[in-house]
Structure formats: structure tokens, C-alpha cells
Amino acid sequence: MKHTLQEIAEAVGARLRGDGGIQVAGVASIASASANQLVFVEEEKYFSQALQSGAGAVIAGEFAAGSSGKPLLICLHPKLAFARAARLLGEGKHEGREAGVRASAVVHASVSLGVGVVVEDRAVIAQGAKIGEGSRIGAGCVIGCGVKVGSECEIYPNVTMYAGTELGDGVIVHAGAVLGSDGFGYVRDVKDGRYEKFPQVGRLVIEDDVEIGANATIDRGALEETRIGRGTKIDNLVHVGHNCRLGENVVIAAQTGLSGSIVIENDVVLGGQVGIGEHARIEEGVMLGGQGGVLPNKVLRGKGVAFWGTPAQPVRQYLKQLAELARLGKKR
Numbered sequence: 001m002k003h004t005l006q007e008i009a010e011a012v013g014a015r016l017r018g019d020g021g022i023q024v025a026g027v028a029s030i031a032s033a034s035a036n037q038l039v040f041v042e043e044e045k046y047f048s049q050a051l052q053s054g055a056g057a058v059i060a061g062e063f064a065a066g067s068s069g070k071p072l073l074i075c076l077h078p079k080l081a082f083a084r085a086a087r088l089l090g091e092g093k094h095e096g097r098e099a100g101v102r103a104s105a106v107v108h109a110s111v112s113l114g115v116g117v118v119v120e121d122r123a124v125i126a127q128g129a130k131i132g133e134g135s136r137i138g139a140g141c142v143i144g145c146g147v148k149v150g151s152e153c154e155i156y157p158n159v160t161m162y163a164g165t166e167l168g169d170g171v172i173v174h175a176g177a178v179l180g181s182d183g184f185g186y187v188r189d190v191k192d193g194r195y196e197k198f199p200q201v202g203r204l205v206i207e208d209d210v211e212i213g214a215n216a217t218i219d220r221g222a223l224e225e226t227r228i229g230r231g232t233k234i235d236n237l238v239h240v241g242h243n244c245r246l247g248e249n250v251v252i253a254a255q256t257g258l259s260g261s262i263v264i265e266n267d268v269v270l271g272g273q274v275g276i277g278e279h280a281r282i283e284e285g286v287m288l289g290g291q292g293g294v295l296p297n298k299v300l301r302g303k304g305v306a307f308w309g310t311p312a313q314p315v316r317q318y319l320k321q322l323a324e325l326a327r328l329g330k331k332r
Contacts, residue, residue: 001025001091005057008038009073011088012081014059018071024056027086038073038089040082059085105137114151132169144180150208164220168208174236176215180204183219183226183242183260198222200242207231213238213254222260229266241278253290267303275310288312 003011006020028037030046033055040059041050047067050058057071058064059078075081101107101119111125114133119125125143132151137143140158147161150169159173162180173179185198202221206228212218213236220226222242228234229248239257240246247266256270259278264270269287277296282288285303293310294300300307302314309318 001089002036003089005071005073008085008088012059012073012075012084014073014075014081016071016073017065017068018057020071022056022071024089026089027082028055030055038082038085040078042078120157126163138175147180156214162204162220164203165206166203167206168210168230170209171206172211174212174214174216177212178217179206179212180220181217183222185222185242185260202226202242204228207248210234216240219244219260235272247284259296289315 002023002025004020005016005022005024009016009020024038025036028039030039030050030053033039033053035054035056037055038057038059039050039053039055041047042061044063047060047064051069057073059073059075059082061078062074064072064074073081099116099118102121104121105119105123107119107125108127110127112130114131116134117131118136120137120139122139123137123141125137126145128146129143131137131149132153134151135149135153137155138157138159141155142160144161144163144165146163148166149155150167150171152169153167153171155173156175158176160178165180182200185200186195187198188195200220200222202224204218204220204226207230209231210228212234215236216234216238218226218228218240219242224243226240226242226244228246229250231248232246232250234252235254237255238252241258241260243261244258246264249266250264250268252270253272255272256274258276261279262276263281265282265284267285268282271288271290271292273291274288276294279297280294281299283299283301286300287306288300289306289308292308292312294312300312306315307313308315
């Protein structure tokens with residue numbers, strides 16, 4: 001969908017230098033850009049490459065203010081402006097997509113479908129489910145009884161949502177994710193050693209603007225709920241156990257595993273392959289590096305503090321310990 005540079009500048013809060021009537025249709029890297037695409041530069045040392053590229057315009061920082069040669073969109077945070085421009089240019093990509101239920105889909109008569117909903121081939125939507133306007137249910141999805149999906153959600157193929165799952169507006173769920181499955185909860189009979197399943201009858205609530213990666217799994221609550229806060233972004237192959245409560249704008253990288261009843265407060269960042277034990281608490285703004293581990297019932301606190309290692313500790317302390325171990329190794 002084409003937009004003029006003037007329209008883009010106004011939308012992303014950038015200062016335009018050059019012909020605002022030029023139209024662009026997409027975004028690209030500096031190496032691959034063509035005349036109808038935008039590129040961005042965060043560092044001045046790459047700016048000359050951007051000017052020499054085939055791009056129609058460049059989003060850049062204040063260092064570009066005195067330059068010429070291509071139309072420029074100048075702003076404080078070029079990467080953020082670029083992301084917003086990409087979103088603007090991507091709007092309308094589904095225009096012309098025919099709303100409605102494909103012939104091979106199975107939708108119960110009691111299901112409520114909002115205006116503009118698309119249900120792709122072989123999807124199954126069970127009794128009492130509600131799908132908000134403008135949402136798309138991808139091919140092969142299974143939507144359980146009473147599930148609620150908000151408006152403008154994008155559910156990619158082969159996603160499964162168990163009964164009791166609720167999604168807000170603007171949620172994106174990538175292929176193969178499983179939402180609302182039973183948590184891993186058992187009680188052992190000490191007499192014969194057998195495990196009895198603890199009730200898993202709660203629900204899963206996912207708030208607005210959450211994105212969930214491919215093949216991620218999020219369990220329902222055992223007796224109450226699992227909740228994923230607004231704006232949280234979950235990477236591929238992440239597992240969130242039952243009764244977890246994730247705050248707003250949390251970022252979790254791939255292959256991270258959260259045990260049951262964990263609290264993750266707002267603005268926390270978890271690196272790849274992080275493991276967190278049950279009933280732990282990660283307080284607001286904490287950053288935990290890749291393969292970091294948090295023991296059960298522990299608390300990490302310190303807004304803006306980076307932790308690393310297992311058990312996780314402030315990164316400076318952890319690096320000092322590694323250096324000391326290396327020194328002792330040399331002595332031996």
C-alpha cells in the first residue's frame with residue numbers, strides 16, 4: 001500500500017527533507033532496497049551506504065540533518081520510526097481478502113463471528129466461541145468451546161486454543177502454538193507411588209496487542225487463571241506454565257521455560273533458554289541474560305539491572321566470579 005513521504009513523516013513523527021510527494025510502498029535493507037522502498041540508519045558510519053543505495057528515501061538520526069542527495073526523514077529514534085513506517089505501509093495488505101467461512105471449515109451454529117472475520121480451510125470452531133471483527137482464523141486451527149478472540153487478531157495456521165481461553169484485541173498467534181492446555185500438576189499417593197492429576201480447571205487470559213511465537217505453549221490456570229499482560233511479546237518455542245502472571249510489555253526470547261505460579265512484572269526482558277522455577281518473582285524492569293536460571297521461590301529485583309548465570313545474579317558479580325575461577329585455574 002503506497003504512501004507519500006509526507007504522510008509517513010507525519011505518521012512517525014519525523015522531520016522531512018526533500019520531496020514529500022514521492023511515494024513508497026515498502027521497507028527494505030540497505031543492500032536490497034529499490035526506489036519505492038524505505039531504509040533506515042541508526043549510526044552515522046552507515047549513512048553514506050544508505051545514500052548510495054537504491055532506496056527512495058532514508059530514515060536517519062539528527063546526524064543526517066545537513067545532508068542531501070535523497071529525501072530524508074530525520075528523527076530521534078530511526079529504528080522505531082522505521083518499524084512504524086513498515087506497519088503503516090503494511091496496512092491494507094489484507095484488503096480484498098474475502099471475509100467469511102471457507103467451505104472446508106467447521107463452525108458450530110452457536111459461534112458468533114464479527115464483521116469481516118475470515119475462517120480459513122479446515123479450521124474448527126466449537127460451540128459458543130466468539131470471534132471479533134476483522135480477525136482471521138488460519139487453516140487447520142482448532143478453537144475450543146467458549147473461546148473468545150478479540151477484534152483484528154491474526155491467528156496463523158494450526159493454532160489450538162482450549163476451552164476457557166480469552167484473547168484481547170490485536171493479538172497475533174503464530175503457527176502451531178497451543179493456548180490453554182492443562183498445566184503440569186500432579187499429587188503423589190505415597191502409599192503406592194502413583195500420581196493423581198490435580199484439577200486444571202482455570203482459564204487463560206491474553207490481553208491486547210500480545211504476540212505469541214510459533215510452537216509456543218501457554219497453560220491455563222489450575223484453579224484460577226494464567227494471564228499475559230498487554231503488549232507482551234513471546235518468541236517461538238517458549239513455555240509458560242499454569243498460574244503464571246506476566247505483566248505488560250514483557251519480552252521473552254526463544255526456548256525459555258517458566259514453571260507454575262511465576263510472577264513476571266512489567267517491562268521485564270528474558271533472554272533465550274532462560275529457566276525459572278515455580279513461585280519465583282521477577283520484578284519490574286529486570287533483564288535476565290540467555291540461559292540464566294532462577295531457583296524456585298526466589299525474587300529478582302532492580303529496575304534496569306542485568307542478571308546472568310545460574311543461580312542468576314547481577315552480571316558484574318557473575319563476571320567477577322568467572323574471572324576468579326579462571327585465575328584459580330591458571331594457578332593450578
